Structures are given as structure tokens and as C-alpha cells.
Amino acid sequence: MSEFFQQPPRAGNRFHTDPSLRLLTQWHLPDAIYEQAEPQLERMGALADEVMGALAEQAETNEPEHTPYDAWGRRIDRVRIDDSWRELMRIGQREGLVAIPHERAYGAHSRVVQAGLVHLYDPASAVADCPLVMTDGAVTLLQEHDPGLAEHYNPRLTAREGAWTAGQWMTEKEGGSDVSGTSTVASQDADGRWRLYGTKWFTSAVTADMALALARAETSAGEDQGLSLFLLELRNADDTWNGLEIRRLKDKLGTRALPTAEIDLVGAAAVPVGSLGGGVRKLAGLLNVARFWAAIGGPAGVGQLLALARDYAGKREAFGSLLRDNPIHRRWLARISADYEAMLALNFETAAQLGQSENGGPKELARLLAPLNKLACARQAAQTGSELLESFGGAGYVEDTGIPRLFRNLHVHCIWEGTTSVLAHDVVRALGAPENAEAFADDICRRLKNLTTAGTARVKQKIESELDVLMPLVNDPREEEARRIGWGMARIYQGVLLAEFAEWKKSAFDDDAGFATAELFCRRGLVDEPFPETDADTAGRMAFGS
Incomplete structure (x- = not known):
């Protein structure tokens, strides 16, 4: 009696195996720009298929660990993350995922090229693109609101080798998405330096080099300057924490390789971004960029699952025929493919509008599409991903196939940068x-x-x-x-x-x-x-x- 072994599915280089992704990229780019970008897109597809998958599995297996004290009782708050996760982040930096829209080698089409690359990178990255998202947004914000800080920090943030990353620390227990509930205080010491005091409930970049944080500014004279935006470097010159203590790392449904922490700010030295006040207003550009990335993450994961499902359908036999020849299965995957293509189409149009608005074009459509794209694509991806999980039968529910990890990581995009109702509220506000x-x-x-x-x-x-x-x-x-x-x-x-x-x-x-x-x-x-x-x-x- 021969023993049967099912051949596992492979997505391959999705720039080749995913015609919707390749053709939508081509549709949105002039011929000359597409020819210029095509080798980079092919290279990213190959990296995701041949290199990043093993690194992602290692990173997800070896989750971050927090050690609050050393053996002698000293507070150290050491966060260990696996080298594989750092390498995944470096791959994204080297391939220009942060740099491309700011180098603008592709002009107003730079965001479209970036979107194509992120679609290929994200599902194989163990969500190492989270720090890259916030870094891209920080560069955009500093360019707009503080040229002096931008001149100092942005070359480090957009570097392709040895680059810095940035966090955005807004979420607190009191407010969640409603940042008007921010209770962190920025006070001036006797020398006029600003210090931050308070708790940030979700910080998805506790291993970053710098962060942007909201706080209520109180001058040394006791004047309340309102909700303001501050920049802090996380480490002092001697590599100790800059007035920061880590309460714990979050135990999350997905994004298990990403170190997300609760932190206390206990006198962290910081500098205002621009003038005091207007902290929420200054976040608008950063938020558009972060929502753009989050909207890509959902369909990017669906694209990976769909590529696996299509390959599996050509390998798996049921009731005497391959799944791909079963009329029920064909129609089911056709419907899923239509939803996937709709998500991709909105992703790329948002990229095009964002790129135009950053290069002197009109801003109205970019303002609307930022929340609309995230609202629709993140939620559609969670629903479509659930169906694709089913397409593998019991294997889709088994951890060591890697499929459940992809499915879990889809769901964070419905939460990051605003839930569906928060985004709907923002759309209504924009329509005002x-x-x-x-x-x-x-x-x-x-x-x-x-x-x-x-x-x-x-x-x-x-x-x-x-x-x-x-x-x-x-x-x-x-x-x-x-x-x-x-x-x-x-x-x-x-x-x-x-x-x-x-x-x-x-x-x-x-x-x-x-x-x-x-x-x-x-x-x-x-x-x-x-x-x-x-x-x-x-x-x-x-x-x-x-």
C-alpha cells in the first residue's frame, strides 16, 4: 500500500503569479515608468518567495521577549526581538519602501510603485512593515510641519542602509481612537527643556529609534498650550532609555513578531514639532500615509492566500477531479477574485491620488480616499481571507502550514489607524x-x-x-x-x-x-x-x- 502525501501549495513570485496585481500596477503607470519599476517589482516578488518566507516563520516562532529587571534588581526593560525580524525590516528599507515616495525618482507615480512593492512585501514580512509605515508617515509630517527637524532626521529615516525607524505614540487608555482624551503631559523643566509624563497604551514601535507623541503642553509659567506634538529619541547617548519604562508587551491575536508595548513616560526628553498646539491637526498627513499602508496590508495578505489557493486547486483532488475543475470551486474562487481585484483597484487609485497631492496636485480626492480605502479594503480582506482559509479544508486550520498566521495578521488592519466606524465618522467629517x-x-x-x-x-x-x-x-x-x-x-x-x-x-x-x-x-x-x-x-x- 502506497502512502499518500499532499503536495503543499506555493504562491511563487506573485509579481508573476498574480495577474491582477501586475496588470493594475501597469495600468496606473506610464509605460516608461513601468519599465523603470518592473525590475524592482520582480526582485521584491523573488525576495518574498525565496528569502522572506523562512525569515518570517523564524520571527513568528521566536516572539519578542521583555525583561524588566536584571539579575541584581536594576530596571533595564530589555526587549529582545529575533534577528530574522530585524533582517526583514532591513530588506524593506534597502528596497526603498520608505525612501521611494520621498526620493521621488518616479515623480508623482512614486506612491503607485511603492504600493506594488508593499503588496509583495507585506505578507512575507511578519508585519515588519509596521515600523516602516510609521517612519514613512513621520517623514511626511516633519516635512510639512518642522523643516528644521526634517533636515536633521529625515535623511536618517529614508536611508536604505543603517536607517532609523520612527513610532507614533497616540493611543491612551482614556481615549483610544479619540485622541482628545490624551492625558500625557509635557512640562518644561528649569532649563526650559520639555519632559513627557504619562502612559501610552499601544506603542507598536517600542524598538524604534525615535517617536512622535501627543501630549498636553504646560509651560514653565504654568500656561496650558493645548494638545501638542513632540519628537523624542528613545535612547540616550549611553544607550539607556530616555525617560521610558515598559509595563509589558501585548499578547495579541496576530502580529506576534511585532513588539507592541504599554509604556510609561517618566520625564522623557522631547522637543515640540513646530509650534505648540495643533497636535491633532499636524497628524493629518501622517494619518493619511498610515491608513494608505494599512489599506494595502489587507488585500496584500488576501493576494498571498489567493495565490496559494489557486496553486492548491491544481494539486488537490476531491471526488475524482482536481479542485480547479470543480464548477462549485471555480465559481467560488471567481467571486473571491472579483472582490480581491476591487480592493487592489481602490488601493492603487488611492496611491495615485496621494502621489499627485504630494506633488502639487489637488488634495480633495486624496483626503476622501484615505479613509474610504482603509474602511473598505481592510474589512473586505478579513471577510475574503476567512473564505480563502476554508479553501484549504482542514489544512487551513493547522498552524504549521503558515495559513492561520496569514489569516490572523489580516485582522489588525481593521483596527490600526481607526476602526470601520471611526473611518466612517472621518468620511462624514470630510464631506462637511x-x-x-x-x-x-x-x-x-x-x-x-x-x-x-x-x-x-x-x-x-x-x-x-x-x-x-x-x-x-x-x-x-x-x-x-x-x-x-x-x-x-x-x-x-x-x-x-x-x-x-x-x-x-x-x-x-x-x-x-x-x-x-x-x-x-x-x-x-x-x-x-x-x-x-x-x-x-x-x-x-x-x-x-x-
Whole structure:
């Protein structure tokens, strides 16, 4: 009797095995820019496939450890992270994941190239891109709000060798996403230097070189200067902590290789970023960048799972045939693939708009797409990832296949930089500026007008019908409709982008499968049905019980 061994799935170099990722990158880049970027994208795909996977497995197996005291009782707060995780971070730095949008070798298209690279890097990185996210955001913030600090720190943060990383320390027990609840205080000592005192509840870069922290500034004269932004280096010249104590490392659902800590600031020396006050306002540019990366992380993981599922379908037999030849399985993966392509399309359009806004272009669409992209793609990725886990049967539930790790790490993107409801609230706030709503309406209408083939006719009609429902909500945004507005705007944008992409693929490659993808995505509805007419008390009892 011969013993059967199932051949495991392999994703391969996803720049080659993931046509949606490759072609959406190509669609968004001029030919000359694509030719310039293609070798780097191929190299990143090869690194993820051939080098990073083993490093990620090692990093996730050897989780960070915190030692608060040495053998003699001295407070040391040593955090050990595996060398594999540091190497994963160095790979991202060497490949320019932080540097590219600031070097601007690709001009206004630099964020699109960056997005393609992050899609390939993220699933194989054991979330070592988290410090890179915050470093990219810190560079953006310092450029905008403090040229002096930017001149000093940004060359270190954007270096490709020996680079620094930056953290962003905003979250506290009292406020969570509501940073108005910040209780950390910045006080001036007798020499006029600023010192930070307080607790930060989530710090995902406790091993960074520097951090940006919110605190309430109180001058030596006792004047309250309001919520302000400060920069601190984590270590003193003698490598001791700069007024910082670590309470513990968080025990998390996923991102297990990432050292996330609770910390106490006990007189950490810091300097204000720009003038005092306006701390929340200064975070806007950083937040857009961080949300952009978080929105990529979800579909990046889905892309890895989908590549594995497609390969597995060609290796796994069930009921007398390969999974890929089973009509139920084919239609199921086709639907998942349509959702994945919709996420990618919105990711790359957001990258394009962000890049244009950073290079002197209009900012209205970038302001809206930052929360819309994160709202939709992070949550869609968690749902789609769950289905893809099922495609491997019991093997998808077994730790040493690596598949559960990918699935767990998807979920953090729904939390980082704002939950779905926080993002929906931000969309409603952005729509309070009429120019943002006008930019959305004008852009959608322009894109619809340019859809001219018979293949997109039904999709175009569906989107126009759904716009009749959505636009009154967009033009009169109310808080209680925030999630419906945000989801409706995001899905309509995804539907339009899929239709445009389908026409391009037909024109460039005589490939008409994109028409079916766009129609399949749009058929399930783009704008949610309204909440049943009821009073607030009844809604509360429905939500929380009588």
C-alpha cells in the first residue's frame, strides 16, 4: 500500500503569479515608468518567495521577549526581538519602501510603485512593515510641519542602509481612537527643556529609534498650550532609555513578531514639532500615509492566500477531479477574485491620488480616499481571507502550514489607524467641506462618461442607479448614516475602477474577463439598504437588548 502525501501549495513570485496585481500596477503607470519599476517589482516578488518566507516563520516562532529587571534588581526593560525580524525590516528599507515616495525618482507615480512593492512585501514580512509605515508617515509630517527637524532626521529615516525607524505614540487608555482624551503631559523643566509624563497604551514601535507623541503642553509659567506634538529619541547617548519604562508587551491575536508595548513616560526628553498646539491637526498627513499602508496590508495578505489557493486547486483532488475543475470551486474562487481585484483597484487609485497631492496636485480626492480605502479594503480582506482559509479544508486550520498566521495578521488592519466606524465618522467629517463632496461626484461622473464599450454597459447602468441613492446622503452627510455613506462611496468607486480596468485590459490584451469581474462585483449591491425607520430608543434596545 502506497502512502499518500499532499503536495503543499506555493504562491511563487506573485509579481508573476498574480495577474491582477501586475496588470493594475501597469495600468496606473506610464509605460516608461513601468519599465523603470518592473525590475524592482520582480526582485521584491523573488525576495518574498525565496528569502522572506523562512525569515518570517523564524520571527513568528521566536516572539519578542521583555525583561524588566536584571539579575541584581536594576530596571533595564530589555526587549529582545529575533534577528530574522530585524533582517526583514532591513530588506524593506534597502528596497526603498520608505525612501521611494520621498526620493521621488518616479515623480508623482512614486506612491503607485511603492504600493506594488508593499503588496509583495507585506505578507512575507511578519508585519515588519509596521515600523516602516510609521517612519514613512513621520517623514511626511516633519516635512510639512518642522523643516528644521526634517533636515536633521529625515535623511536618517529614508536611508536604505543603517536607517532609523520612527513610532507614533497616540493611543491612551482614556481615549483610544479619540485622541482628545490624551492625558500625557509635557512640562518644561528649569532649563526650559520639555519632559513627557504619562502612559501610552499601544506603542507598536517600542524598538524604534525615535517617536512622535501627543501630549498636553504646560509651560514653565504654568500656561496650558493645548494638545501638542513632540519628537523624542528613545535612547540616550549611553544607550539607556530616555525617560521610558515598559509595563509589558501585548499578547495579541496576530502580529506576534511585532513588539507592541504599554509604556510609561517618566520625564522623557522631547522637543515640540513646530509650534505648540495643533497636535491633532499636524497628524493629518501622517494619518493619511498610515491608513494608505494599512489599506494595502489587507488585500496584500488576501493576494498571498489567493495565490496559494489557486496553486492548491491544481494539486488537490476531491471526488475524482482536481479542485480547479470543480464548477462549485471555480465559481467560488471567481467571486473571491472579483472582490480581491476591487480592493487592489481602490488601493492603487488611492496611491495615485496621494502621489499627485504630494506633488502639487489637488488634495480633495486624496483626503476622501484615505479613509474610504482603509474602511473598505481592510474589512473586505478579513471577510475574503476567512473564505480563502476554508479553501484549504482542514489544512487551513493547522498552524504549521503558515495559513492561520496569514489569516490572523489580516485582522489588525481593521483596527490600526481607526476602526470601520471611526473611518466612517472621518468620511462624514470630510464631506462637511463641500469641495470634497464635489470632487467625488465630479470624478465618478467623469469616469462613467468615459466608459464607452458594450462590455461595461450594465455596470455603468447599475452604478448610475446606485448613485441616485448615494448622492443625497453625500450632499447631506449625517452621523447616523456614516457607515452606509462610507461603504457606498467606497464600493461605487471600486465598481467604476473595475469597469475602467476591464476596458483597458480588453484594449491592451484583448482580454474580456474583466467585464465579468466588474459585473460580478456590482451585482451584489453597492449602497446598503437604509436602516429600518425607528426611534433612537428602539435602535438602542435592538443593539444592546431590552
